[in-house]
Amino acid sequence: MSARVQSSSRRRPRPSTCRHCDEGPKCPLLAETRHNAANHPKQTFRVLGRALNFRSRLPWVVGIAGLVALVTWFQAPCGPFPEWETSSYVLPYPVHSSYFVTQSSCTNGGHRDAYRYSYDFSMPIGSTVTAARDGVVADIRIQFRDGQRGESESNWVKIRHADGTIAAYAHLTEKGALVKVGDAVVVGQAVGLSGNTGNTGGRPHLHFHVSPCAEPARCGTRPITFRNTDPNPQGLDAQRFYRALPYGKAGT
Secondary structure: OOHHHHHHOOOOOOOOOOOOOOHHOHHHHHHHHHHHHHHHHHHHHHHHHHHHHHHHHHHHHHHHHHHHHHHHHOOOOOOOOOOOOOOOOOOOOOOOOEEEEOOOOOOOOOHHHHHHEEEEEEOOOEEEOOOOOOOEEEEEEEOOOOOOOOOOOOEEHHHHHHHHEEHHHHHHEEEEOEEEEEEOOOOOOOEEEEEEOOOOOOOOEEEEEEEOOOOOOHHHHOOOOOOOOOEEOOOOOOOEEEEEEOOOOOOO
């Protein structure tokens, strides 16, 4: 008997039935498997290797997914928010104006951790920004040009309120402050011009937040609602416009 015959006699017999169906040798899946194994052995082993490699990593994938879900589940809830109808704040732009909220509070974007209670209003460069509450100008920064996107290159006006909190109006245009440090301002007064400075993602907008101190990294931000627009018991929602309506004094 030739070596060729001896070698072939020791080969493992090919399966004659398919374990996925009852078609037997005529099963198209079985035929395709035989063809691939016989004519494309490298590709077949490569596919099997990838499958085995994925299976070995599957516990790690499941573990990481579970950890992410656990962190999300136990993260601090958003709020509580103050009553919107008696809020101390109005929208930071003129009455009858309407602007689009691109990012609201407690998002997975930039409004998390110390800055979780913040709002971004999409505004063309040069739009008028108004005081959301009475106060005294505590700080201004106006030297950066529109398009400078460094984290520390945002222009702003910061206004201190009677309770010690500070409202920040950020990403203003170059020389966009309409007030000076020490000026007393009243709600609705024009305090700046919106711009595109600092970390804006290239999209001109006004960033607004209220903090117990001058720097939120040290003390965080506070939940804010607005009394001169549509009901917002959980703060403003993202991806919609809010129109600034006429208003009276806080609590009226």
